[in-house]
Amino acid sequence: MTGTYSLELVGLSLLVAVAASYVAFALAAHISTTRGWAAAYWLAGGAIAMGTGIWSMHFVGMLAFKLPIPMSYDLEGTVVSLLIAIVVSGFALYIVSSRALDLTNLAVGAVTMGIGIASMHYTGMAAMNIAPPVTYDTTIAIGSVVLAIAASALALSLAFRLRRSTTADVIGKRLLGALAMGVGICAMHYTGMAAAQFAPGTICTAPRMEIDQYWLAVAVATSTFMFLGATMLILTIDVRLAHQLDAANARIAALAREDPLTGLANRRTFMEHLNAAFRERTRNKSDFAVLFLDLDGFKDVNDTLGHAAGDALIVEVADRLRNTVRQDDLVARFGGDEFAILQRNISSPSDAGTLAEKIGAALARRYTIGHDDVAVTCSIGVAQVTDATGAPPDILVQADLALYRAKGDGRNCYRFHESDLDHKVHTRVLLARELQTAIARGELELLYQPQVQIATGRIVGLETCVRWNHPSRGIIKPSVFIPIAERAGTILAVGDWVMEEACRQMRQWQDHDLAPPVLAVQLCSGQLKAAAQLAADFKACLERHRVEADRIELEFAEPVLMQAAQRGASTLQALRDQGFRMSIADFGSGYSSIGYLASAPVQRLRIPRSLVADALRSPACARAVRATVQIARELGADTIADGVETQAQAVFLLAAGCEQAQGPFFGPLLSAMEATLLLRNAVIERPATDGPRSSSAA
Structure with a gap:
């Protein structure tokens, strides 16, 4: 029995095969770029879409074939052929999404996929409800399997090659590849159909289909086109979302490496390049220099014109620095008005000096900020790498010390790090390293200085002071190691230890009514640079030791408090809301906003020891003391004088209206045990002599 073909449906089956192939290439490209669960979801969904497309081509091709008898197909066999197509498609997508496709993997994949496609075809043929069953010409059937394997090899190879194509004509390449793949799939199908032999007198063993084969084929093809189109639409949306997410992640990564205000490299990026410069020098002896600079008078711009003007000035400074350095030099902003420059490939220190002069001249030119003309200069510290430079942190410390020399020499200049500063550098670096383990070794100690009511000698508080009992260097003052801790990044650990120890000791005294x-x-x-966590950590510390917040007074130097008010106002408010008292140390020696103090008050203002020391011989200092007391009264705050050494000073302070004081005259720094003995008396007996008492202050 001989059958005939509908050429229209044969062409339709080819279009379905080409469309399924194009979608398969697009899916392969997307799956290869995804990871985790997303890749698994797309692999499963892609297998269904691709498998449905291949099976639809096969089914439309079978419907294109007409015998002179009614035709019907077994549902179970048809579904099984569809499932085989989906599994084979999933296998193909898995193969082409791998990182490499060598000849062995290609051969194994092609054979497996080809046999799978042939199985789908002949399973679908077996679903024909006819008797006697269809038979096959062995030679032609084997040829169809060979064609299926060849088409599979072509499909896998093209899909792998096109999956990472980023050229503008990728759509054209995929269309040509899909056409070749579609022709291969159709060739396999119609070769397999040619191998089929139908015996004379063949009959249909099931009721004939009520739907015309032609329109059934059109309906199946139309549904397939819609399904493949929906798949491409979802794929396109997902790809665009992925690109947007990649762009957002790239922007986030850039923000992590750049200063958000200026677009310059930040400290982290600078350190990466500095480490790379050290490694490069080890290989080819290419010398480099580090320049640290900050602006002279930047604070005045902020105070007079506002922070917006200050930010605009920083942006302009960054632009001038970019235009001054060479292309292979790196400019970074460390924060505030602090900048660092990595000058690569220098032949002598004079190269760094020349660059420093250019930078000084460029930044000294007047700026136009809004409607205002602004003039600032800069101080620059220069350090050149040498064979004695141990590590990146060493050269940073050298440049920092050189910057301090430039400031000390009148600003608006540059200074090199000199060999006589090496001892200071090595000491600071070594102390920074040793400080990291000092807490664990129990080398830190908290001392206490009495704060008293001048008229009665009654103890109104204790001020804590941390010192480092170094095993080989002896007692190290906080004025020495606290700046080192801030630069080395260990200040948070030191600060947490101080608060923990203060609360623990306060709890112990409370338990004994002392x-x-x-x-x-x-x-x-x-x-305060970790302001977001500070309030939560302090609250947890109070709760651990069952200490009320109003028994702890947080002392801020004036610049520190103003900085916190500008950048961490929410943290300060959280600390106030918890009940912490606040005071300003050395009030008048820095700068404070009276308006800020009025809206966010403190409980005490501390008169600096420099004013106390000179008040008896300097009318200006005496007036400053009285003015501080008056300001405190207007703000509803107490005043406490620091560094009182003589009875005459105490008498003067009391007459000026300052009722509280601390210093050697009232008692030295005390250990916890000594402070405990003092608290048992609750009152300090003031000496009758006028000379200062000896102090064990660290």
Whole structure:
């Protein structure tokens, strides 16, 4: 029995095969770029879409074939052929999404996929409800399997080659590849159909289909086109979302490496390049220099014109620095008005000096910020790498020390790090390393200085002071190691230890009814850089030791408090809301906003020891003391004088209206045990002599 073909449906089956092949190439490209669950989801969904397309081509091709008898197909066999197509498609997508496709993997994949496609075809043929069953010409059938394997090899190879194509004509390439793949699939199908032999007198063993084969084929093809189109639409949306996510991630990565205000490299990126410069020098001896600079008078711009003008000035400075350095030099902003430059491939220190002069001249030119003309200069510290430079942190410290020399020499200049500063450098670096383990070794100690009511000698509080009992260097003052801790990044650990120890000791005194009214704890700028966590950590510490917040007074130097008010106002408010007292240390020696103090008050203003020391011989200092007391009264705050050494000073302070004081005259720094003995008396007997008492202050 001989059958005939509908050429229209044969062409339709080819279009379905080409469309399925094009979608397969697009899916392969997308799956290869995804990872994790997303890749698994797309692999499963892609297998269904691609398998449905291949099976649809096969089914439309079978419907294109007409015998002179009614035709019907077994549902179970047809579904099984569809499932085989889906599994084979999933296998193909898995193969082409791998990182490499060598000849062995290609051969194994092609054979497996080809046999799978042939199985789908002949399973679908077996679903024909006819008797006697169809038979096959063995030679032609084997040829169809060979064609299926060849078509599979072509499909896998093209899909792998086109999956990472980013050229503008990728759509054209995929269309040509899909046409070749579609022709191969159709050739296999119609070769397999040619191998089929139908015996004379063949009959249909099931009721004939009520739907015309032609329109059934059109309906199946139309449904397939819609399904493949929906797949491409979802794929396109997902690809665009993925690109947007990649762009967002790239922007986030850039923000992590760049200063958001200026677009310059940040400290992290600078350190990466500095480490790379050290490695490069080890290989080819290419010398480099590090220049540290900050602006002279930047604070005045902020104070007079506002922070918006200050930011505009920083942006302009960054642009001038970019235009001054060479292309292979790196400019970074460390924060505030601090900049660093990595000058690569220098032949002598004079190269760094020349660059420093150019930078000084460029930044000294007047700026136009809004409607204002602004003039600032810069101080620059220069350090050149040498064979004695141990590591990147060493050269940073050298440049930093050179910057301080430039400031000390009158600013608006540059200074090199000199060999006589090496001892200071090595000491600071070594202390920074040793400080990392000092807490664990129990080398830090908290001392306490009495704060008293001048008229009665009653103890109104204790101020804490941390010192480092170094095993080989002896006692190290906080004025020495706190700046080192801030630069080395260990200040948070030191600050946490101080608060923990202060609360622990306060709890112990409270348990014995010896607790002072207030325990003062100093905070430094390095702690406030982690402002987001500070309030939560302090709250947890209070709860651990069951200490009320109003028994702890947080001391801020004026610049630190103003910086916190500008950049961490929410943290300060959170600390106030928890009940912490606040005070300003050395009030008048820095700068404060009276308006800020009025809206966010503190409980005490501390008169600096420099004013106390000169008040008896300097009318200006005496007036400054009285003015501080008057300001405190207007703000509803107490005043406490620091560094009182003589009875005459105490008498003067009391007459000026300052009722509280601390210093050697009232008692030295005390250990916890000594402070405990003092608290048992609750009152300090003031000496009758006028000379200063000896002090064990660290």
